[in-house]
Amino acid sequence: MEDKKYKIADLQEKSEEWKIPFSNLLAGFVLEEFMLKFSASEFKNRFLLRNGTVLGLEQYRKKNILKLDFFCEPDERIPEKLLQLYLQKKEQSPVRWKGTISSQQAGTCLELQGQFEEMKVPVTVGIHFMHLGKIWGLVERQIPFLMDETVQIEWKEFPAELVLAKQIFVILRDMELIPDMEIYREVFFILRNETLNGRHVCELLEDMCKTEEMIPDMERAEQIFSYRDYPYMKKRWEKFCRHSAIAGTETLKWEEEMECFHHFLGDMWEAVCRDEVFFGDWMPELARFLG
Known part of the structure; x- marks a missing residue:
């Protein structure tokens, strides 16, 4: 997907149209920007998302949940690789990322901050290690990107x-x-x-x-x-x-x-x-x- 130069004004317009609090929609936008980059990366086929229910307009109407939890096969190199994916500077990307890695029970945690113009949103990404092996019947989910319904955000769900x-x-x-x-x-x-x-x-x-x-x-x-x-x-x-x-x-x-x-x-x-x-x-x- 080619990055588009969205503005705060675009988000404010959607907030009024959908009657969703601006702070909630801003948080959802940053989460979905994270997932758009994730969906287009190698990690899409290596990670299973535990809590995909935090994504989508209905959730944004209710509450901000600024944490994504993933499962993957144990590999100590993965957290750093994932972090570097988001630290790469891309001129057209509307969200700029900063972040650090910390240890967490049963895995690793990325503490990220997504900045959209002057607005900053903290996002926690949990990476839990598990020897999953071959899992039959994996469910693949997708939702339309809130700023462009023709763009789909895709992930595999942790069953x-x-x-x-x-x-x-x-x-x-x-x-x-x-x-x-x-x-x-x-x-x-x-x-x-x-x-x-x-x-x-x-x-x-x-x-x-x-x-x-x-x-x-x-x-x-x-x-x-x-x-x-x-x-x-x-x-x-x-x-x-x-x-x-x-x-x-x-x-x-x-x-x-x-x-x-x-x-x-x-x-x-x-x-x-x-x-x-x-x-x-x-x-x-x-x-x-x-x-």
Whole structure:
């Protein structure tokens, strides 16, 4: 896309036309300028956006959320490369960027400032590392750029329920022979950070059991839950944490995380075993289901 020289006056006109507070629309414009550059870069196919709902006019009418969270395969070079993409000076770009890199639990954080004429907007970009592997059924999203509906902003969405179901299935299938404790870390991270549709996760687990011809039974899950107090699995976890390159892993306590895992999977797996429908939305801040 060829950059256009938008002015503050253009944004003020849209603000009045759409009856969206100017400060909200300014924030949305800067976020979308970030995403336009992102969509045209190599990172579009390497990153999954966790919170694409912060984009779009309906969100701007309600509230400014100036943080974008991405997932990608671990690569310590990526944050600097992404930062440099935005620090490049382009005469035609309406937004000028400044920024720094800082460490964050389970990844890295870019603290950016987008300047549009004299207006400055802070934008935080979280980069969370996760060994995603091949994920089937990825959802691609797009929205029209607010200043030009003929221009589309595109990204790939982080499918939290799909990734979680995939990793839980491996845990249930492989039991204590699981090849990599990283799988547990990814489950723990999602349960602590993501609001989840329990019914969707349950249906995904059912489909995986049928596809892989694994008969679901409660004994299998109870064995997994008993690992909370199993010295062998706890030692494997502690060894994994000591050698993990992902910041924040060392703060995850085996007993606490397994207790949370039990709260999530217990009733859900029973529904899978009984071929019943499971309802409930997982609230990470409460570590339990609602509904």
